[in-house]
Amino acid sequence: MTDVLTRAWQSDIAFEFRRSPAAIGAAAVLLLFLAAAVVPDALAPVPVFDLTRIALRDAFLPPAWMEGGSPAFLLGTDAQGRDLLSAIIYGARVSMLVGAASVLLSVLIGVPLGLIAGYRGGWADALIMRAADIQLTFPAILVAVIFDGIARAALGGVAHERLAVPLLILAIGITGWVQYARTVRGATMVERGRDYVAAAALIGRRQGAIMLRHILPNVLTPVLVLATINLAVAIILEATLSFVGLGIPPTQPSLGTLIRVGNDYLLSGEWWIVIFPGIALLLLVLAVNLLGDWLRDALNPALQ
């Protein structure tokens, strides 16, 4: 893995990056969100999950620069008196966690299946690709809705609330594996025909080792591009599910949950409760998409 990254870095990619203001901007925004995810306490003015620290007295305060706003709450407060900036920071953390983890899950399922299908061929290939076809019959959003619905019903209230994040990761993750499997399978079939693979097989290397040591590094580039683009999709999916009330519960809100709750106050004049989390979500997704686009072009010079 590090091997690949170093090699990728030593290519023209660093140069490409410096040349693209969009990529730099996107990376900067993303870094900010990453910081929020890693050390939220350092950035957020108030630890919003600490119930003893929020007071209903402070509810519905407008942003600090508006009349009636308080300097203690830069972006204002929500219906419970939570500092909105802090809620967004913690919410973005949940959104990114769910997005990244579900993409990782998709990769972890999809890549090995793709390797096996591409390298082994035969019935394994047929089986995996049929399963992929079936999965593809349904849009990710419907699959995720159904999956989360099952979990919700099977586990009931509190248990579901505790497991909401892992379940959502699972629900979104299982919808994404097919793309990786198909991409890796295609690339593997190409690599399999190469001389070095044949040579490795000749000197008696085991199939698993060949797949891992020789083929995998060579198919990782498209996987990386796909993963970046899919991160944006996963984050939107999480927000959408949370918006219709199926995703993250309001006690540990993600950006989507914040928007769902805040949507009730759009007409009543407390627009900041929905607009700021909405903008944060938009920025996050846009940054990921920009970076994904750029990465795809940079790694695939033929497209330029």
Place this chain on the structure above:
Amino acid sequence: MRGTGLTGARLGAALLAATITAGAAEAATLRVGVQADAGTMDPQAQNIQTTLTLHAMVFDALVTRDRQLKLAPGLATRWELVNPTTWRFHLRPGVRFHGGEAFGADDVKFSIERAKAASSQFQIFVAKIKEVVVVDDLTVDLVTDGPDPLVPDKLTYIFVMDRGWAEQHSVREPQNLRTRQETHTALNANGTGPFILRTREPDSRTVLERNGSYWTPIEGNVTRVEWRPIANDPTRISALLSRELDLVIDVPTQDVARLQRDQNLRVERADEFRTIFFGFDLKNEQLKYGQPGGGNPFRDRRVREAVSRAIDIASIQRATMRGLATPTGQLLAPGNVGYDPALDARLPYDQAAARRLLQEAGVPQGFAFTLDCPNDRYVNDEQVCQAVTAMLNQVGFNVSLNLMPRARYFPKLWERDTSMFMMGFNSPYFDGMYALETLHMTRADPEGIFNYSLYSNPEIDAMIRAARDETDLARRETLMKAAWKRVTEERIYIPLYHQVLVWAMRTNVVAPLRPDNWLEIRWVKVN
């Protein structure tokens, strides 16, 4: 392309506005926005407020209410108590159903018996009626099982159907979900009411037209009602703001201020007869959703009092409910028989006192438990429970909040599968006995059927029974007040507030509010 689209739209808007103005002058249409549609047109199948509101336009009951909420003649012109267990009702002559059938004693007997059927949700109102005797075509006797002074009040909920029509369409019993065929009453109705059902598209639109041969002059001038269910709150309010609706009868609290600022709209409010409160598991030795080995501290009255004192009701009233709630210390709203203003003062909000009470009760560190709340049943239920969760945590409790849609919430309560829960309750006939009987008595259905706390105190049971079986109304009220004082001081439940009802309408609409959230369509005027 974009340019023409917008021009077209503007033109369209102008056209539409023109039609609306022209239309309002001659035929007064009232477009009512509601959060949820009536589930059926069967008058005995669903006891939910919005369903009753729609049905009351199509059907009449024997007894109705006037603007002062006093009982008033409906399909019965007068009634009297013949002996302690027999009520005699004299029916209105010359009334016809929308289908042309004549109304008579037969239909009354049929409808009351229909309300007693297994699939009826109105059994509680007619449970004490043992027998319906047809004396002649315009006289019926209702024989009760023991004295029941509330029979006329309860009958305001029993709408009268035509027996012949019901038999012809095989709907002798309330809409029955066993059958694999469509029930005729799901979409059709034949009443005597002020409006006639014209088209019914469930969840989308129901159109009613004025009954030209109604048995009494209709005060209002509405000739056509469009009933439009819109579940999404912002969408419903947007529709009112953009003049696609004339009246919204369930306005979200946060939108009231904005609607008030709109010059084309008028907002009216009234104290609603619905009290929101918390209850606890008061029976089990060990809380089901509490600390293992922690016992059940809620059985100690001081712990319940600590909960009450930990709640900053003023902030809930101001921030969460936007002033649309009246904080209360008892479970009964003003205007109900048995209400006692002396009981209505809440224990003051006092975190220190709450901590002290916990110390006295032997749980100085508080304890962990789960609070169950619905998220789609009462006004702002989710937000109120979140706020209370934070407040309880601030005095030492360790509360996990469990929010659920009502479809899962109520079965959980039925199973008494809860440690602390939220509930809202209104008294259907302006009388405090219903709440005493169903919420506080030891469970023996129908006594204590909503006693999800499983509270049981023979002494309190006896007090309530004494009041219930008293036929002298003045004495009955005294006994009831005594019972209310006792249960309130026992802090069996922790009341929060009475909801305030808000309707928003265009300025040309006059629609009087009733505290039981009942839209009396006969009184509505569109100018």
Place this chain on the structure above:
Amino acid sequence: MIAYVLSRLWQAALVMLVVIGLAFVLFTYLGDPVVGILGADSSEAARAAIRSELGLDRPMPVQFLDYLGRVLSGDFGVSYRLGRPVDVILAERVPATVELALAGMALALLLGIPLGILTALRRRSAGAQALLGVSLLGISVPSFFMGVLLIWLFSVTFDLLPSFGRGETVDLWGWSTGLLTLSGWRSLILPAITIAVFQIAMMMRLVRAEMLEVLRKDFIRFARARGLSDRAVHLRHALRNTLVPVVTIAGLQLGSVIGFAVITESVFQWPGLGLLFLQSVAAADVPVMSAYLVLIAAVFVTINLVVDLLYLWIDPRLRADGGLEAARR
């Protein structure tokens, strides 16, 4: 070829069986319909009676076989919430969803394809770059947020367009259409835009990528080398070869439109299948939910089947495992 068609059909049948099983299991455990039937204020005895009347107390396998048998004969039972046959309710809701999906789809195709071709051919122009940037914004806005903003802007602030419902509908041989009235068209605008924005952007990007791919192919180079004009190359060769993947994309987009219709219908209270589904989930209306799932599965299986067969028909050399993975999500 026949074997291929047969294997596709067999696969479709298998998917349907799995979905029916899933629908049954899922909705057997989701919520308790008894509340909806009896209301919250009911007695224990009445609830037990209703449970046994509905067959909810029978063993699970018996309930499933019963369910499967009825589904196969087209009987989805009676809605717990509305008390009417589910197939009738679904049939009433189909026109709304179909008209919304087709409107969204039409916008996506009419704008997405030309824009995609344009940005591919004029790859380096400022306009194409700008369009590409806008399209990135288009795929980054969650559709629910889009809908909320559109209502805020066009219904509330400027008071131009209706914010909910379908307007006046006309009944055409049992199909209630909103396309014959002014208010119907006006009501369609915002939901159609909401559902289409993402699809237009996606379509444009996919068509552009496909077109670029084709333009790089050898036969295009040969065509150019033969001295054919740019115009001829683009229209006769590049476009025709882009058509194949575009058909697949369009099919998949239709699926995605139907999936996202759930969200759009909920925001605009559009009385279609998606809104019905969400309302049914809230009321734990088991028969409607399971029927919706089976119906949607049938729709998707059919779309996939048609796309695959179209694919085969347009270009028999291609088997349905081409390089369109990115479009599939």
